[in-house]
Amino acid sequence: MxxxxxxxxxxxxxxxxxxxxxxxxxxxxxQKGPDPTAAALERNGPFAIRSTSVSSLVSGFGGGRLYYPTATGTYGAIAVSPGYTGTSS
Incomplete structure (x- = not known):
């Protein structure tokens, strides 16, 4: 060589x-916090959050509720939807 x-x-x-x-x-x-598990996804998390309502009159989908962290920084996101004809529970 x-x-x-x-x-x-x-x-x-x-x-x-x-x-x-x-x-x-x-x-x-x-990475923020521990790796997700099924139990962790079903309970309240360690971060303070706020929520806001999106009108059902909005174009493109039937409205809903958005939850977001109050602290600044970069966060991963999980979007959960009940389906096209489903409702929130």
């Missing part, structure tokens, strides 16, 4: 390692 091939291989290995490290830190950077 020539020196230039060894250097190219070393550079590629370093780049791959950097990408793997970046992928791991990107996940941790936005």
């Amino acid at each position: 020539t020196t230039s091939k060894i250097q190219a291989f070393a550079l590629a290995a370093c780049a791959a390692a950097a990408l793997l490290c970046a992928a791991g830190t990107a996940h941790a950077q936005f």
